[in-house]
Amino acid sequence: MPVKMPAPEPETLARRAQIAAAMRAIVPGEGVIDHADELAPYESDALTAYAQKPLLVVLPENTEQVAAVLRWCGEQGVRVVPRGAGTSLSGGALPLADGILLGLSRLNRILEVDYDNRLAVVQPGVTNLAVSQAVAARGFYYAPDPSSQVACTIGGNVAENSGGVHCLKYGMTAHNVLALKMVLMSGEVLELGARALDAPGYDLLGVAIGSEGLLGVVTEVTLKLLIKPPQAQAALLGFESVGSAARCVAEVIAQGIIPAGMEMMDKPAIHAAEDFLGIGYPRDVEALLIVEVDGPAEECAHLMELVTATAQRNGASTLRVASGEQERLRFWAGRKAAFPAIGRISPDYYCIDGTIPRRCLPEMLARMADMSLRHGLRVANVFHAGDGNLHPLILYDANVPGDLERAEEFAAEILRTCVAMGGVLSGEHGIGVEKRDLMPEMFGELDLAHQERIKCAFDPDMLLNPGKVFPTLHRCAELGRMHVHHGQLKFPELPRL
Amino acid sequence: MSEAPSVVSERSPRHAPASDAEVRDLISAAVAARRRLEIEGGGSKRALRSPVTADVVLELRALSGVLDYDPEELVIRACAGTPLREIETLLEERQQMLAFEPFDHALWFGAEPGRATLGGIMAANISGPRRVSSGAARDHLLGFTAVSGRGELLKGGGAVVKNVSGFDLPKLMAGSWGTLAVLTSLTVRVVPRPPAQTTLRFFGLSDAIANRLMTAALATPAAVSAAAHLPAVPASAAETLLRLEGFGPSVKARVRLLEEHLASFGSPEALHDESSTRAWRRVVALEPLPRRGCTWWRLSVPPARGAEAGAALADATRAVLYDWGGGLVYAAVPEPAPESAPQSAAESAAGVLDARIRSVARTLGGHARCVQGSAAPAPAPAAPRPPGSSALRTLNERVKAAFDPFGILNPGLDLAAEL
Numbered sequence A: 001m002p003v004k005m006p007a008p009e010p011e012t013l014a015r016r017a018q019i020a021a022a023m024r025a026i027v028p029g030e031g032v033i034d035h036a037d038e039l040a041p042y043e044s045d046a047l048t049a050y051a052q053k054p055l056l057v058v059l060p061e062n063t064e065q066v067a068a069v070l071r072w073c074g075e076q077g078v079r080v081v082p083r084g085a086g087t088s089l090s091g092g093a094l095p096l097a098d099g100i101l102l103g104l105s106r107l108n109r110i111l112e113v114d115y116d117n118r119l120a121v122v123q124p125g126v127t128n129l130a131v132s133q134a135v136a137a138r139g140f141y142y143a144p145d146p147s148s149q150v151a152c153t154i155g156g157n158v159a160e161n162s163g164g165v166h167c168l169k170y171g172m173t174a175h176n177v178l179a180l181k182m183v184l185m186s187g188e189v190l191e192l193g194a195r196a197l198d199a200p201g202y203d204l205l206g207v208a209i210g211s212e213g214l215l216g217v218v219t220e221v222t223l224k225l226l227i228k229p230p231q232a233q234a235a236l237l238g239f240e241s242v243g244s245a246a247r248c249v250a251e252v253i254a255q256g257i258i259p260a261g262m263e264m265m266d267k268p269a270i271h272a273a274e275d276f277l278g279i280g281y282p283r284d285v286e287a288l289l290i291v292e293v294d295g296p297a298e299e300c301a302h303l304m305e306l307v308t309a310t311a312q313r314n315g316a317s318t319l320r321v322a323s324g325e326q327e328r329l330r331f332w333a334g335r336k337a338a339f340p341a342i343g344r345i346s347p348d349y350y351c352i353d354g355t356i357p358r359r360c361l362p363e364m365l366a367r368m369a370d371m372s373l374r375h376g377l378r379v380a381n382v383f384h385a386g387d388g389n390l391h392p393l394i395l396y397d398a399n400v401p402g403d404l405e406r407a408e409e410f411a412a413e414i415l416r417t418c419v420a421m422g423g424v425l426s427g428e429h430g431i432g433v434e435k436r437d438l439m440p441e442m443f444g445e446l447d448l449a450h451q452e453r454i455k456c457a458f459d460p461d462m463l464l465n466p467g468k469v470f471p472t473l474h475r476c477a478e479l480g481r482m483h484v485h486h487g488q489l490k491f492p493e494l495p496r497l
Numbered sequence B: 001m002s003e004a005p006s007v008v009s010e011r012s013p014r015h016a017p018a019s020d021a022e023v024r025d026l027i028s029a030a031v032a033a034r035r036r037l038e039i040e041g042g043g044s045k046r047a048l049r050s051p052v053t054a055d056v057v058l059e060l061r062a063l064s065g066v067l068d069y070d071p072e073e074l075v076i077r078a079c080a081g082t083p084l085r086e087i088e089t090l091l092e093e094r095q096q097m098l099a100f101e102p103f104d105h106a107l108w109f110g111a112e113p114g115r116a117t118l119g120g121i122m123a124a125n126i127s128g129p130r131r132v133s134s135g136a137a138r139d140h141l142l143g144f145t146a147v148s149g150r151g152e153l154l155k156g157g158g159a160v161v162k163n164v165s166g167f168d169l170p171k172l173m174a175g176s177w178g179t180l181a182v183l184t185s186l187t188v189r190v191v192p193r194p195p196a197q198t199t200l201r202f203f204g205l206s207d208a209i210a211n212r213l214m215t216a217a218l219a220t221p222a223a224v225s226a227a228a229h230l231p232a233v234p235a236s237a238a239e240t241l242l243r244l245e246g247f248g249p250s251v252k253a254r255v256r257l258l259e260e261h262l263a264s265f266g267s268p269e270a271l272h273d274e275s276s277t278r279a280w281r282r283v284v285a286l287e288p289l290p291r292r293g294c295t296w297w298r299l300s301v302p303p304a305r306g307a308e309a310g311a312a313l314a315d316a317t318r319a320v321l322y323d324w325g326g327g328l329v330y331a332a333v334p335e336p337a338p339e340s341a342p343q344s345a346a347e348s349a350a351g352v353l354d355a356r357i358r359s360v361a362r363t364l365g366g367h368a369r370c371v372q373g374s375a376a377p378a379p380a381p382a383a384p385r386p387p388g389s390s391a392l393r394t395l396n397e398r399v400k401a402a403f404d405p406f407g408i409l410n411p412g413l414d415l416a417a418e419l
Helices: A010-014 A016-026 A036-042 A063-076 A128-138 A154-160 A204-208 A242-254 A267-277 A297-313 A325-336 A338-345 A358-375 A403-420 A436-442 A445-458 A476-485 B020-033 B084-093 B118-123 B169-173 B207-218 B248-261 B273-284 B303-312 B349-363 B389-403
Strands: A056-058 A079-083 A099-103 A110-114 A119-122 A177-183 A189-193 A217-224 A231-239 A261-266 A287-295 A318-321 A348-351 A379-384 A389-396 B037-040 B056-059 B066-070 B075-079 B141-148 B153-157 B181-189 B196-203 B226-230 B239-246 B269-272 B294-300 B319-323 B328-334 B367-372
Touching (some): A016 A056, A128 A154, A189 A204, A189 B389, A204 B169, A231 A242, A242 A287, A242 A297, A267 A379, A297 A318, A297 B248, A338 A379, A403 A436, B020 B141, B020 B153, B020 B181, B141 B169, B153 B169, B153 B181, B207 B226, B207 B319, B239 B248, B294 B349
Antiparallel strands (some): A177 A189, B066 B075, B075 B181, B196 B239
């Protein structure tokens, strides 16, 4: 494994049977897994390049059990890695050899829907799509829609602050969660946020969302529900250059239009999707945009007119407005199937996630083409053009020695370029283990120290999901002492725990 | 250390640093001397918070100016002391705006307007009527630079909307009232300014029916951007406002849609553009609330339950106003007559009333805060705390200590006290 994880505690490994017994006393029945064969499915999340069997898997059924597990582990100094559906693309749920993998899949009930206050209270193991399905009959839905929404869970969405194709207009998870019930490593149960639109104290709700399972384990989530727009309309716009497509995107926004979705695919991605599904995407264009607007029919018609006129002005060679709901969904099908489509043309692919200012899109693609030549690996691009969130897919073959390493170098170069252009390391997949060691590209030592001190406030013994997000594990006491040495920015680095 | 920052007033020492480095040096020196600092943007929101005991005022007004604004990126970056008015004027020139509809509290206090700063708006997490549809200030703060109570310059977040790279420190800074770090610059999301707006105004609804109307309106696909209710005497003058914004044809269609859905509540009057803007300015200014002899309370509750809060406090309030579809209740409470025998804060008539207001908000799933008038520090809430709140209070205190271990930033302003 190329990424160094905290070294396992030999004492913990030696106490495995005792720990399993303690967990069985808390979670009866099938909720504790310790047989090696049964641990195998848990050794990776969707970032399959990294794998590690956990010490044990524990699958609690309620908040009380989660609290009891964490309290026991906190007292005994045993590490815990929380896991939702295991769809993380950044290795956020990668197990530790000496850590309990705490799976939240059995906490899978929708507890309450309050239509008057436009909210739903759900357990973390409920899938993203299930929430929208449960409230669809009343015309409501839950806005963030990561492409994995059939499988990914709300708990994981909270951990990674997940997005989706409609973020530009409707926001990410952080903008759509009102409250959390969270259990700390001490076993204490907290309510963060409120059903009201704000809550007293510091905005720890905001900090908890996107904290990648480092601060606490969420056992209830209060989600904001939105009303389904009466209509959605989509256009398929093909361009002979990425530059024209990017200009079209910028001009749509400059006119005051915030589309519900605005996605771009480059030529390799278009071809892969077309070969896979035969949707009718044009093969002779360099860039394809899918622009979706929503609202009452009059609004869709008005906005679509503006969008298509903008596309024409920018020399679109393909311009098709979906004739109905069926065609609109077909336009999206190719985009949503981009990953499996790439999977068909390459033994392996590595999905990258970074964000750049929109204006840098053409330059970024040009640079990526150059990197592709230098690293000797093909790359296909799908991205959320509206908000500058890139998803380059690097094609490689894990059976070719050195290919994975080259793919990782390629990925790191892309992400460094994102930061250099004024963007960020991750738009919606999180840092996890994958981008952990790139954090210093974006943040200085003092920036990271302030973040790590928040970790210390929640989990002073660093037992919850250690080895993720932060490149160097500092002991909390060391972070607390920094002010004593004020002026000496260098503080002694401790070995990894 | 760079050049010593200027002291602007002899009376109470004031420092007005003009760069991030000067802010850092000032706070570092304060750490070394254990000097307590009051952090001030334009000073327009002083009356909203409990008083601070400090040795020195650190004001951000000299740290002013827009650093970067590219309308096509929908992002603006500016120094913390930049006047809100300057930002809004600049955005307006490019048909853009801040979606969370911040406002200048001079409107409340009859003070000279124009002092509110971008940093102050974010530090206090101030959002106007559009909060119910577009999120709060905290939802639009993408990144920042600041100096923590350790005297260390740090940055958090980024300059793009989609960002999950480390903990979301911008959220922590928003609403922290300068008690964790002194913001020096902010990167804020902007949105296009809708070219048209129409407000539907219903007259004469009771608070309870108005709350039901707002709840029903917000559950339609008309995308209502703001919903408020202004009770009045006589009751027939009460106004309920629903605002629709967007492109002209879209607003027209949504007005029709809304009128159809809400036909059972009566036929509203439509206020277009300028007159719609004027109606909402009255809401933001809390115009119906008496200015004198009253304490103002702000109750944040689940939106459909606002009228319940109003009803529970009806005998104690002189006037109320509902915004955020009922989720925000402003109540003007007459100040009790001075008492003859000295009593403890909790036993005094004011203390009993404070506890009652807080308890009403808490019972409905929200919280209450005194925002104006009562000079006395808020008494310890006597209402029972919800389970788990002490752990939350401890956690808030630990977060405070992580950023400001010596308690030199805005001492006396204890955000954890309400928990």
